[in-house]
Amino acid sequence: QSALTQPASVSGSPGQSITISCTGTSSDVGSYNLVSWYQQHPGKAPKLMIYEVSKWPSGVSNRFSGSKSGNTASLTISGLQAEDEADYYCCSYADSSTLVFGGGTKLTVL
Amino acid sequence: QITLKESGPPLVKPTQTLTLTCTFSGFSLSTSEVAVGWIRQPPGKALEWLALIYWDDDKRYSPSLKSRLTITKDTSKNQVVLTMTNMDPVDTATYYCAHRQLADAFDIWGQGTMVTVSS
Numbered sequence: 630q631s632a633l634t635q636p637a638s639v640s641g642s643p644g645q646s647i648t649i650s651c652t653g654t655s656s657d658v659g660s661y662n663l664v665s666w667y668q669q670h671p672g673k674a675p676k677l678m679i680y681e682v683s684k685w686p687s688g689v690s691n692r693f694s695g696s697k698s699g700n701t702a703s704l705t706i707s708g709l710q711a712e713d714e715a716d717y718y719c720c721s722y723a724d725s726s727t728l729v730f731g732g733g734t735k736l737t738v739l
Numbered sequence: 740q741i742t743l744k745e746s747g748p749p750l751v752k753p754t755q756t757l758t759l760t761c762t763f764s765g766f767s768l769s770t771s772e773v774a775v776g777w778i779r780q781p782p783g784k785a786l787e788w789l790a791l792i793y794w795d796d797d798k799r800y801s802p803s804l805k806s807r808l809t810i811t812k813d814t815s816k817n818q819v820v821l822t823m824t825n826m827d828p829v830d831t832a833t834y835y836c837a838h839r840q841l842a843d844a845f846d847i848w849g850q851g852t853m854v855t856v857s858s
Contacts, residue, residue: 630801630803663842663843663844665843665844665845667786674835674850675778675835675848677845680840680844681844686844686846718786725799727788727799727800727801727802728776728788728791728799728843729788730778730785731785732785733785
């Protein structure tokens with residue numbers, strides 16, 4: 630079970646949109662609509678931003694959206710704000726009822 | 740309101756066994772579909788899922804660490820315990836416990852506890 634593949638870093642200017650990809654395999658992302666996304670600010674615990682590929686937990690801005698195509702899931706943040714600067718991790722349910730995280734993506738708001 | 744808090748030793752020696760406790764409130768691990776998981780994060784590195792325990796005592800482990808991990812629950816105390824054997828410096832990390840919601844996502848996390856493995 631290998632970690633899901635995410636870009637190490639992405640950047641964007643305030644107001645712009647960015648997309649973070651999360652590539653897995655047919656044993657995880659490709660087979661289950663159970664991809665979640667987490668935001669983590671330095672020194673803080675992760676925060677759930679998206680679950681079941683594209684659903685929002687209560688209180689999360691709809692500027693964050695999720696999608697999936699084949700073995701790749703994506704997180705899109707629209708209308709970038711300075712407070713969105715953080716690390717982002719995807720996570721997928723996988724075969725044998727296990728879970729696997731991505732390697733993380735550092736988002737810089739220019 | 741759901742809260743979770745991790746506790747355990749901040750320092751362990753190589754080859755020792757680590758025991759971490761997650762004490763939670765706001766839910767019961769005897770309620771159907773409820774689960775609690777453990778996730779760790781080495782300094783400056785990515786999150787890594789370790790283990791999950793369900794309301795019915797079903798347990799799941801990371802395949803790469805399965806031989807070293809044991810997860811248990813004490814429903815009466817609202818606690819989940821994770822033990823990891825044969826600790827190594829590469830196991831130095833912040834260890835989090837988290838509440839799993841129905842879609843296998845962790846919606847509420849503890850603050851994390853930092854564990855350093857060093858002689």
